[in-house]
Amino acid sequence: MEDKNQKKGKPIKRRDFLKGFGGGAMGAAVAPKFLVQEKKTISTKEGNIPVYSKKKISLIVNGKKHTLSVKPRDTLLDVLREKLNLTGPKRICNHGECGGCTVLLDAQPVYSCMFLAVRADGQKITTVEGLAKGGNLHSIQKAFIEKDGYQCGFCTSGFIMSSLALLQRNKKPNLEEIKQAFSGNLCRCGNYFKIYDAVSEAAKKMRGA
Numbered sequence: 683m684e685d686k687n688q689k690k691g692k693p694i695k696r697r698d699f700l701k702g703f704g705g706g707a708m709g710a711a712v713a714p715k716f717l718v719q720e721k722k723t724i725s726t727k728e729g730n731i732p733v734y735s736k737k738k739i740s741l742i743v744n745g746k747k748h749t750l751s752v753k754p755r756d757t758l759l760d761v762l763r764e765k766l767n768l769t770g771p772k773r774i775c776n777h778g779e780c781g782g783c784t785v786l787l788d789a790q791p792v793y794s795c796m797f798l799a800v801r802a803d804g805q806k807i808t809t810v811e812g813l814a815k816g817g818n819l820h821s822i823q824k825a826f827i828e829k830d831g832y833q834c835g836f837c838t839s840g841f842i843m844s845s846l847a848l849l850q851r852n853k854k855p856n857l858e859e860i861k862q863a864f865s866g867n868l869c870r871c872g873n874y875f876k877i878y879d880a881v882s883e884a885a886k887k888m889r890g891a
């Protein structure tokens with residue numbers, strides 16, 4: 683789980699993050715740091731609730747800069763899928779459980795469904811769409827195909843992104859290290875052993891072995 687950290691500030695592991703923060707609590711806890719609060723409030727039975735304005739953010743996604751206006755509650759996954767039409771990151775549980783939405787924030791894998799878009803302002807994001815170059819699949823993608831590392835394929839982009847994070851910091855992972863790197867990813871088809879084979883094969887390809 684050591685590679686499941688958020689990028690800046692105190693590292694937060696993906697599952698530790700969930701233990702410490704519910705989705706709503708997370709929004710409430712971090713929003714004021716990033717958002718400009720408008721003067722107005724909404725009156726409710728529970729009292730006055732502050733209204734936060736939209737914020738303009740910049741994201742460098744797969745090497746291309748995008749400037750966007752986002753709501754306080756928009757997650758990185760919302761923005762990638764719904765504003766940038768990058769549907770590689772999958773919305774499966776939408777709750778920080780499955781890893782289908784995994785993207786890299788710089789070199790760190792994060793659950794984009796649990797990461798507020800405003801927190802990613804100015805940062806580099808890599809999605810599975812950013813891996814192939816010049817029409818050639820990345821070695822990890824080739825290895826998943828060669829080793830049948832998918833069945834329905836719904837979890838695959840998340841596994842590929844976690845694989846990339848692993849292989850960027852460990853060129854020759856053993857089986858335990860591979861399992862550890864996938865501790866935040868679930869495959870409902872139970873294709874784990876073929877996925878592990880695919881990562882070993884991808885590591886060989888990336889080493890040129």
Ligand code: FES
Nearest residue numbers: 774776779781795
């Ligand atoms: S969709 Fe994000 S963890 Fe499941």
Ligand code: FES
Nearest residue numbers: 833834869870871
């Ligand atoms: S291949 Fe179907 S969920 Fe993993």
